[in-house]
Amino acid sequence: MAKRLTYYILIAMVAGIALGHLLHQSYPADSKVLAQIADVLKLLPEVFLHLIKMIIAPLILATLVTGIASMGDSSALGRIGGRALGWFITASLISIGLGLVLVNFFQPGHGLQFTAAAPVGDLATADFTLRHFVLEIFPTSVFEAMGKNNVLQILVFSLFAGVALSAIGDEGKPLVRAAEALATLMLTITGYVMKAAPLAVFGALGSVVATKGLGIVVTYGVFVSEFYFGLLLLWVLLFSAGFVFLGRRAFLLARYIREPVLLAFSTASSESALPKLFEQLDRFGVPRRISGFVLPLGYSFNLDGSMMYTSFATLFIAQAYNIHLSAGQQVAMLLTLMITSKGIAGVPRASLVVIAATLTQFGLPVEGVALLLGVDTFLDMGRTATNVVGNAMATAVITRWEGMLQPPLDPDADVPLPPHDTPEQGRKGLNLDPGV
Incomplete structure (x- = not known):
C-alpha cells in the first residue's frame, strides 16, 4: 500500500497540473467561474492540512517526551542537542553561502528592470525582533502552544517534561507509557x-495552475530554473556529507523518505510530511529517542532550502533594481541571514518575512518582495522538500554519530511501528550491514 500511495501521489500531481492548465485555457483570468472552481479545488489540500495539523502537536509532544525520558541522563540529551545544533549551523552557512555564490554567478536579476507586480501585503516584519523571538520560544501554556502548533514551544515544554519524568523514576513510568501509546495512536x-x-x-x-497558469513559470523561468539548480546542488552536498557518516546508507535514505518529500513538495508544507517522516525514519533504523528530539528541533532551526532561498532571493531583488552590493556587504548579509533565519518558525510567510527584514536592514527596496509573489508558491514547493531532506539527513547522521543506528526495515511495510528504539514488527532485512 505504501508503494502504491507514492504512485498515486505522482499521478495526482500530473492530473492536477493537466486539469489546472485546461481550466486556465478554458476561462479568462478574471473569470468568476474559474475563481470558484479553483477555490473548490483548493478546499481539498486545506482539509488535508487541517487533518495533518490535528496530528502534529500531540505527535511531537508524545515523541519528544518519550524520547527524552528514555535517554536516562541529561548528559546524553545535551550531547545530542549540541551535535544537532552544530550540524544545523554548519548546514545553514553552507545553504546561505551556496545561494549567494549561485546568484552572483547566474545574476538572474540583471537587466530585467522589474516593477512591483503585486502588493507585498501584511508581512509580520514588525514582530521580527530579538525580543519577539526569545519570548516566542517559551510557552505560557502548553495547551496554547499545542493549539497553535508552535513546534518550538512544544519542544521546550517537552524538554522539561521528559527530563522531569526521567528524574522521578518509577512514578513517571505510567506517563511515559501513556506518551508511547499516544504516539502510536497518532501514527495510526x-x-x-x-x-x-x-x-x-x-x-x-490544480488550483495553483488554474489561477496562475503554466506561463508564470515561463515568465520567471530563469530565476526559477536557476534556483532549482541550486537546490539540486544542495541535495548533492547533503547526501555527500551524509555519505561521510553513513556510507551507502545515505543514498538508501532517499528511498525511505521519497513519500514525505513528495508530499512536502506538492503541498508546500513541511507539516504535511512530518508524521510520515517519523514513520519512515523508524523503518530506516533511527530510534525514536533520537528522531523524537532532533526532528522537531530541526523543524525550527534547520530549514536548509528556506535559508538558501533567502540569500538567493535577496540578491535577486538587488540585481533587479540594479543595486550593487560589495563582497563585504554580501558577507554581512550572509551573517545577518544566518541569525535572522533562526527566528522564522511560527512567523507567517516566514521566508518572505526574513527577506523583507534583510532588505530593510541593508537599505534595499522592500517592495521588491512583490516580485517574488507570483512564483513564490512554486519556489516554496522546492525549498519545503529540501527542508525535509535536510532534516532527515541530519537526524540519520546524528543517530550514527551516537552509535545508535539500527538495521533497516522494509520501507514499504504496512505493519504499524511502535515508538520504541528497536521496532521488530514487520522487519524485512535488506541484507545491509548496519555499520555501513
Missing part, C-alpha cells in the same frame, strides 16, 4: 489521513 491516525494525500496533491496543484 496518520495512516488514515494519508489515504487522502493524492486528493490533496491533485487539488493543490
Whole structure:
C-alpha cells in the first residue's frame, strides 16, 4: 500500500497540473467561474492540512517526551542537542553561502528592470525582533502552544517534561507509557489521513495552475530554473556529507523518505510530511529517542532550502533594481541571514518575512518582495522538500554519530511501528550491514 500511495501521489500531481492548465485555457483570468472552481479545488489540500495539523502537536509532544525520558541522563540529551545544533549551523552557512555564490554567478536579476507586480501585503516584519523571538520560544501554556502548533514551544515544554519524568523514576513510568501509546495512536491516525494525500496533491496543484497558469513559470523561468539548480546542488552536498557518516546508507535514505518529500513538495508544507517522516525514519533504523528530539528541533532551526532561498532571493531583488552590493556587504548579509533565519518558525510567510527584514536592514527596496509573489508558491514547493531532506539527513547522521543506528526495515511495510528504539514488527532485512 505504501508503494502504491507514492504512485498515486505522482499521478495526482500530473492530473492536477493537466486539469489546472485546461481550466486556465478554458476561462479568462478574471473569470468568476474559474475563481470558484479553483477555490473548490483548493478546499481539498486545506482539509488535508487541517487533518495533518490535528496530528502534529500531540505527535511531537508524545515523541519528544518519550524520547527524552528514555535517554536516562541529561548528559546524553545535551550531547545530542549540541551535535544537532552544530550540524544545523554548519548546514545553514553552507545553504546561505551556496545561494549567494549561485546568484552572483547566474545574476538572474540583471537587466530585467522589474516593477512591483503585486502588493507585498501584511508581512509580520514588525514582530521580527530579538525580543519577539526569545519570548516566542517559551510557552505560557502548553495547551496554547499545542493549539497553535508552535513546534518550538512544544519542544521546550517537552524538554522539561521528559527530563522531569526521567528524574522521578518509577512514578513517571505510567506517563511515559501513556506518551508511547499516544504516539502510536497518532501514527495510526496518520495512516488514515494519508489515504487522502493524492486528493490533496491533485487539488493543490490544480488550483495553483488554474489561477496562475503554466506561463508564470515561463515568465520567471530563469530565476526559477536557476534556483532549482541550486537546490539540486544542495541535495548533492547533503547526501555527500551524509555519505561521510553513513556510507551507502545515505543514498538508501532517499528511498525511505521519497513519500514525505513528495508530499512536502506538492503541498508546500513541511507539516504535511512530518508524521510520515517519523514513520519512515523508524523503518530506516533511527530510534525514536533520537528522531523524537532532533526532528522537531530541526523543524525550527534547520530549514536548509528556506535559508538558501533567502540569500538567493535577496540578491535577486538587488540585481533587479540594479543595486550593487560589495563582497563585504554580501558577507554581512550572509551573517545577518544566518541569525535572522533562526527566528522564522511560527512567523507567517516566514521566508518572505526574513527577506523583507534583510532588505530593510541593508537599505534595499522592500517592495521588491512583490516580485517574488507570483512564483513564490512554486519556489516554496522546492525549498519545503529540501527542508525535509535536510532534516532527515541530519537526524540519520546524528543517530550514527551516537552509535545508535539500527538495521533497516522494509520501507514499504504496512505493519504499524511502535515508538520504541528497536521496532521488530514487520522487519524485512535488506541484507545491509548496519555499520555501513
